[in-house]
Amino acid sequence: MPVQPASNFKRSSGSVRRWAFALLWGASLALALSLAPAHAEDADKSLLKAPVSPVPPLFTEEAIGTAKAALDGIVERAMTRTGLxxxxxxxxYKDKVIYAKGFGLRELGKSGKIDPGTVFLLASVSKPIASTIVAKLAGDGTVKWNDTAKSYNSAFALNDPYVTENATIADLMSHRSGLRTGSGDLLEDLGFxxxxxxxxxxxxxxxxxxSTYHYSNFGYTAGGIAAAVAAGExxxxxxxxxxxxxxxxxxxSYRHADYLAHDDRAHIHARLPDGTWAAKYDRNADAEAPAGGASASLNDMLRFTRLQLGGGTLDGKEIVKAEALAAPHEPQMIPGPPRSxxxxxxxxxxxxxxxxxDEGRVRIGHSGAFNLGAATNVxxxxxxxxxxxxxxxxxxxxxxxxxGAAFLDVAQNGRETVDWVGFLGAVFEQMDAGEAPEVDYTDVPASPKPAQDLAAYAGRYGNSYYGPLDVAADGGKLSMSMGPQGAPTTFxxxxxDGDTFSFETIGENANGLAGAIFTLGEDGRAMKVVLDYYDRTGLGTFVRE
Known part of the structure; x- marks a missing residue:
């Protein structure tokens, strides 16, 4: 599940009013300069001097020290409360790592403890890493942010000729191509x-x-791949x-195999209905590597953070040109209006x-989330x-x-002023509730209409997006298979009820039971089937071949 980073929910979210005021103030300043008298002695001495906006005080070293001292307790209480x-x-802080610590276990039920060298799946924190890589290419002159994806990757295409020809790397990596959230994700879940x-x-x-913002993993991936093609890699x-x-x-690394090769790696954990945790799954995000496929240790991510704060320079060595790295840190798109x-x-x-x-200090960050068992934030x-x-x-x-919010809260206020675990936990619960299926297929009708003989549903059905769907009747049971050739998934x-059957959804975006709704032809055999879970954008109809 692509999760919007917490900056969209916290008090510290961005401000449209500040942005608009900045534009107005810049225009006003330019006008004032153009009308200023040629000589200072000509100015009306009764006029006030130009207003100066107050500069918020920097966090003191003492404040950072207080927040650092509180961090052990912040983490331990959060883990105890949630069972994480x-x-x-x-x-x-000031180009130095002042805190780096592991907590808990790499895998529940086993003895391996997490340390700063333990490798984690990063999920969507892969995105800022990817934009840093593209910034490196931009700084070297290999690409420009406003180069079109099509100019480098001839295979690039979207569902509009104009967008196909004009979508830039910048459009794709700021989620403004028009692709809707989740486009391509269900194909990935099936193994394509x-x-x-x-x-x-x-x-x-x-x-x-x-003119629309939609958080799109594979739109972002397309932008990264276009840059890689330009680099010949x-x-x-x-x-x-x-x-x-x-x-x-x-x-x-952006290779899942490299993550699996580390003995000191954090296994991902799902949360079970009873609130306990279990390492049930693996999550291979190679298909969307620029958007979600990276893995790294805390030690490496702290080096990455130093690089961002250092304007592209790390340990005295320029890795990315400062001007090129500035672009990813600048507002490119407004995801949506304020909620109130x-x-x-x-x-x-x-x-x-x-x-x-609240003091106008800029905060730059991103979260990563795999429903199958990983959550990250920088x-x-x-x-x-x-x-x-x-x-x-x-x-x-x-x-x-x-x-992260609690640490900055303590640095700002000397103590936690908000129950951040409770507040953000409720936000994530609301997001989960929003993913629930529209039809509750666990609520089977008391007197369901009977199905046809199962042979009426069996056969192959075609779909240009998901590929073929094979429905089989065997031993009084019905099943369907779909996915990559040679490695389909069987449900x-x-x-x-009647000609409707249910099946269990799979993968990162799974949300319980979904429906397979068959439509019968005049000959009594099913002529098509709609899989409502896969029909979110109208692509879930499979027609008998």
């Missing part, structure tokens, strides 16, 4: 590879180009050569959320030369964001 299996947390998914995005409907090799090796990020007149909107850069706290404040990294090996319930079909 493990976490790794680090702080960068990157090439297949990107080559089928042109069937997904588009919302208005450059695979994305994975480009990441190694452009960033990971020069920055000394020795555990970082008293609230603030946030901004999206290239792979970063850009927001402002937040930094350039004006304070301060950053915090939180990596966890449990599904997203707001803890990663809450730890058991359970009768629900």
């Amino acid at each position: 299996p493990g976490a790794a947390v680090g702080i960068v 590879d990157r090439t297949y998914i990107l080559s089928h995005l042109d069937q997904q409907p588009l919302d208005p180009f450059r 695979t994305w994975e090799n480009l990441a190694d050569e452009a960033l990971f090796k020069p920055a000394g990020m020795t555990t970082a 007149p008293a609230a603030r909107a946030g901004f999206y850069g290239f792979g970063w959320n850009v927001s402002y706290d 937040t930094f404040m350039p004006g304070e030369d301060l950053g915090i990294v939180v990596l966890t090996n449990g599904r997203p319930i707001g803890v990663a964001e809450a730890i 058991a079909l359970t009768h629900f």
Whole structure:
């Protein structure tokens, strides 16, 4: 599940009013200069001097020390309260790592403890890493942010000829291409590879180009892949050569196999209905590597954070040109209006959320979330030369964001003023509730209409987006198979009512039972079937071949 980073929910969200005021103030200043008298002695001495906006005081070293001292307790209380299996947390301040610690276990039921060298799946924190890699190419002159994806990757196509020809790397990496959230994600859950998914995005409907924001993993991936093609590299090799090796990020990779090769790795954990946790799944995000496929240790992510705060320079070595790295940190798109007149909107850069706290300090960050069992967050404040990294090996319930928010709260106020775990936990619960299926297939009718003879449903059904669907009747049971050729997934079909059957959804986006709704032809055989779970954008109808 692509999760919006906590900056969209916290008090420290970005402010449209501040942004608008900044534009107004800039225009007013330019007008004032153009009308200023040629000589100072000509000025009316009764006029007030130009107003100066108050500059918020920097966090003192004492304040940072107080927040650092509170961090052990913040993390431990959050883990005790939620049962979260493990976490790794680090702080960068004035280009130094002042805190780096592991908590809990790499895998429940086993003895391995998490330390700063433990490798985690990063989920969507992969996005700011990817934009840093593209910034490296931009600084070297290999690409420009406003180059079109099509100019480098001839295979790139979306569901509109104009958008196909004009969508830029910037459009794709700021989520303004018009692709809707989740486009391509269900193909990934079925096991399709990157090439297949990107080559089928042109069937997904588009919302208005450059005027709508939709958080799209595979739109973002398409932007990263276009840059990699321009560099003449695979994305994975480009990441190694452009960033990971020069920055000394020795555990970082966009290859899932590299993550699995580490003995010291954090296994992902799902949260069970009774509130306990279990390491039930693996999550291979190679298909969406630029958007969600990275893995790294806390130590490496602290180096990455130092690089961001250092304007592209790390340990005295320029990795990315400062001017090129600035673009991802700047507002590129407004995700949406404030939720209330008293609230603030946030901004999206290239792979970063850009927001402002109550004192106008800029905060840049991003969260990552795998429903199958990982949640991460990176937040930094350039004006304070301060950053915090939180990596966890449990599904997203707001803890990663809450730890970062609590640390900054203590730095600001000397104590926690908000129950961040409770507040953000409730936000994530609301997001989960919003993902519930529209039809409750667990509520079987008391007197369901009977099904046809199961042979009436059996056969092969075609679909240009998902590929063929094979429905089989065997031993009085019905099943269906779909997915990549040679490695399909088989789903058991359970009768629900009449010609409707239910099946259990799978993968990162699974949300329980879904429906397979058959329509019979005049010959008494099913002529088509709609899978409502896969029909979110109208692509879930399979027609008998």
